[in-house]
Amino acid sequence: MIDQQVRDNNIVWQPSEQRVSESNIKKFSEQVGIPAVPYDRLYSWSIAKPGEFWSAVWDFAGIIGEKGEIAFVPAEGGGMLGAKWFPEASLNLAENVLRGDASRVAVYIANEQGVQRTVKMAELRSLVAKAQTGLRKLGVTQGDRVAGVVTNGLESLVSLLATSSLGAVWSSCSPDFGAKGIIDRIGQVQPKVIIASLDYQYNGKQFNIRENIMAVCEELKSLSAVVSLSEIPELDMETSTQLLTWSELLSHNVDVPTFTRVPFHHPLYILYTSGTTGLPKCIVHSVGGVLLQHVKEHQLHCDVKQGNVLSWYTSTAWMMYPWLISGLASEAAILLYDGSPIQKERIGILWEIAEEIGITHFGISPKYLDTLEKHGYEVGKKHDLYALQVVMSSGAPLISEQYDWIYKTIKKDVLLESISGGTEIIGCFVMGTPIHPVYRGENTCKALGMAVDILDEQGASVIGKKGELVCTQSFPSMPLTFWGEGGDERYFNSYFAKREGIWTHGDLAEQTSRDSLIIYGRTDTVLNPGGVRIGTAEIYRVVEQIPQIIDSIVFGYPIENDEEIVLCVVTENDDVDKELAEQIRRNVRKKASPRHVPRRIYVVKEVPYTNNGKKVEGAVRSIARGHEVKNKASLANPECLREYATLAERSYV
Numbered sequence: 232m233i234d235q236q237v238r239d240n241n242i243v244w245q246p247s248e249q250r251v252s253e254s255n256i257k258k259f260s261e262q263v264g265i266p267a268v269p270y271d272r273l274y275s276w277s278i279a280k281p282g283e284f285w286s287a288v289w290d291f292a293g294i295i296g297e298k299g300e301i302a303f304v305p306a307e308g309g310g311m312l313g314a315k316w317f318p319e320a321s322l323n324l325a326e327n328v329l330r331g332d333a334s335r336v337a338v339y340i341a342n343e344q345g346v347q348r349t350v351k352m353a354e355l356r357s358l359v360a361k362a363q364t365g366l367r368k369l370g371v372t373q374g375d376r377v378a379g380v381v382t383n384g385l386e387s388l389v390s391l392l393a394t395s396s397l398g399a400v401w402s403s404c405s406p407d408f409g410a411k412g413i414i415d416r417i418g419q420v421q422p423k424v425i426i427a428s429l430d431y432q433y434n435g436k437q438f439n440i441r442e443n444i445m446a447v448c449e450e451l452k453s454l455s456a457v458v459s460l461s462e463i464p465e466l467d468m469e470t471s472t473q474l475l476t477w478s479e480l481l482s483h484n485v486d487v488p489t490f491t492r493v494p495f496h497h498p499l500y501i502l503y504t505s506g507t508t509g510l511p512k513c514i515v516h517s518v519g520g521v522l523l524q525h526v527k528e529h530q531l532h533c534d535v536k537q538g539n540v541l542s543w544y545t546s547t548a549w550m551m552y553p554w555l556i557s558g559l560a561s562e563a564a565i566l567l568y569d570g571s572p573i574q575k576e577r578i579g580i581l582w583e584i585a586e587e588i589g590i591t592h593f594g595i596s597p598k599y600l601d602t603l604e605k606h607g608y609e610v611g612k613k614h615d616l617y618a619l620q621v622v623m624s625s626g627a628p629l630i631s632e633q634y635d636w637i638y639k640t641i642k643k644d645v646l647l648e649s650i651s652g653g654t655e656i657i658g659c660f661v662m663g664t665p666i667h668p669v670y671r672g673e674n675t676c677k678a679l680g681m682a683v684d685i686l687d688e689q690g691a692s693v694i695g696k697k698g699e700l701v702c703t704q705s706f707p708s709m710p711l712t713f714w715g716e717g718g719d720e721r722y723f724n725s726y727f728a729k730r731e732g733i734w735t736h737g738d739l740a741e742q743t744s745r746d747s748l749i750i751y752g753r754t755d756t757v758l759n760p761g762g763v764r765i766g767t768a769e770i771y772r773v774v775e776q777i778p779q780i781i782d783s784i785v786f787g788y789p790i791e792n793d794e795e796i797v798l799c800v801v802t803e804n805d806d807v808d809k810e811l812a813e814q815i816r817r818n819v820r821k822k823a824s825p826r827h828v829p830r831r832i833y834v835v836k837e838v839p840y841t842n843n844g845k846k847v848e849g850a851v852r853s854i855a856r857g858h859e860v861k862n863k864a865s866l867a868n869p870e871c872l873r874e875y876a877t878l879a880e881r882s883y884v
Contacts, residue, residue, distance in 0.1 A: 296322025310732030495519030543594030631672030
């Protein structure tokens with residue numbers, strides 16, 4: 232249980248009166264006539280009156296389109312499935328994203344060499360108009376799928392917006408996926424057109440994926456065209472698929488795009504889960520749900536305003552990619568960065584860019600911050616972060632010590648938001664706001680309009696105890712379905728089979744008496760020694776503070792109707808002696824509990840990650856138990872699993 236008195240002394244940032252008074256959430260509260268402070272009043276209203284709340288978000292954000300008279304129709308018989316949002320509405324994502332003054336900066340383009348160019352809104356609109364015409368000539372119409380195997384560059388953004396402007400559906404993955412990884416994803420949705428980065432650079436190395444794209448094309452029966460972002464495609468395809476370059480797609484004398492407005496629930500994106508236990512799930516998201524959820528999160532929670540500069544280090548395979556792009560709908564500029572976030576000679580490349588272009592909202596992962604800390608990189612001393620207002624982190628729980636490091640090393644007066652949600656909702660269940668204090672180690676609050684709770688194994692709401700994170704009411708960015716045969720049934724089984732009428736998200740979490748939350752990890756990787764539920768993040772937050780530990784992964788190994796905790800660590804000298812092992816166990820015992828202490832400690836050369844940068848405890852657990860990992864194509868470094876297959880034969884400390 233949380234020691235509340237200790238936590239009350241752990242405020243690491245407090246908003247000034249000016250910050251609160253000038254915040255978007257304060258202005259929103261005045262618009263709806265409900266005070267923003269205390270937050271629980273505004274939050275409770277957003278849950279009690281969902282139609283009024285989301286309609287007010289539409290108005291506050293100035294969504295372009297027809298809203299209609301009805302905002303929310305509850306599901307027959309109650310529950311979350313079957314509810315309807317804005318059934319009379321029509322809108323278009325690209326129309327909302329391409330808004331604002333033509334002369335304003337819309338996009339900064341950067342790579343491992345730094346900022347390469349600035350794109351104003353007039354140019355972006357012109358590029359989208361040309362690409363839209365090109366896609367239309369290739370036969371793309373409303374409801375068709377266009378897939379990108381692309382890096383995070385200008386062409387990817389233009390392709391996405393041109394696709395959505397036509398009422399078509401966009402889906403993407405990054406080019407570092409192998410042929411099987413690409414086929415496992417976009418092969419399921421059968422796109423009409425593929426846009427591909429045949430050549431790309433990462434961490435100073437050049438990569439050529441022509442063979443992968445040719446293999447993908449041979450598998451796709453629906454494909455009519457491939458658009459290459461390389462001017463010399465050199466694709467030897469045996470199919471009748473048309474091949475053209477990017478410049479050929481854009482070779483049309485048109486500068487003003489048109490917009491096909493579609494119903495609120497019309498498909499916009501197909502996103503993919505990591506898929507380490509089977510084929511990735513193809514999650515279909517709606518135009519209205521995506522746009523409304525994102526403007527709420529950007530404007531009310533992250534305080535994104537006109538003229539701000541929003542960045543998030545992401546690939547095109549992660550949900551933070553469309554989340555970033557939606558920042559344009561708040562008339563902020565966005566940074567598109569293509570490359571490695573940390574290079575040997577330029578560890579702080581992202582901060583160099585932040586200083587140069589005046590980034591106000593900087594999004595990243597805990598792993599990135601941990602790497603900077605272990606390099607001893609003092610961000611605030613090396614860079615003038617005059618514009619920086621908000622640091623956001625997602626992808627894994629942010630540990631308490633990282634809160635301290637951020638405020639000590641990056642900037643003292645910055646709002647830190649550790650946010651948590653998922654691909655499944657293309658948004659967040661828990662976030663922060665500019666009106667809350669920040670407590671170290673905690674996710675600040677439940678997001679407006681999201682009826683979040685923590686339930687124990689008996690289904691009772693609990694405070695100060697670990698339980699499962701759930702959502703008990705419908706929200707606009709719930710998926711439409713999973714793409715493919717039996718999609719509705721697979722969707723139901725993934726989130727609603729465990730508790731009738733309640734979304735069970737799969738996170739082990741705890742809520743405090745002030746309604747902040749602490750995320751401990753995924754419930755499918757929860758450790759259970761002696762019947763006590765332990766989240767993997769509870770161990771990582773201790774182990775990875777030890778200087779000799781570069782990385783780690785933990786899982787449970789079955790033994791005599793119980794399980795013991797196994798910890799694998801990457802160290803500086805590829806060794807764990809008895810002294811280091813004792814330090815690990817001593818720290819875990821002291822800072823977590825005796826139950827958390829690992830029984831076995833192994834040294835490994837590498838920790839497996841998904842292509843989106845998430846540790847895969849489940850894959851390690853499976854292979855260590857002698858089971859097959861079904862979909863290694865989802866992993867960025869699948870070859871490292873070999874050493875985990877032989878752990879049982881090795882000695883441990």
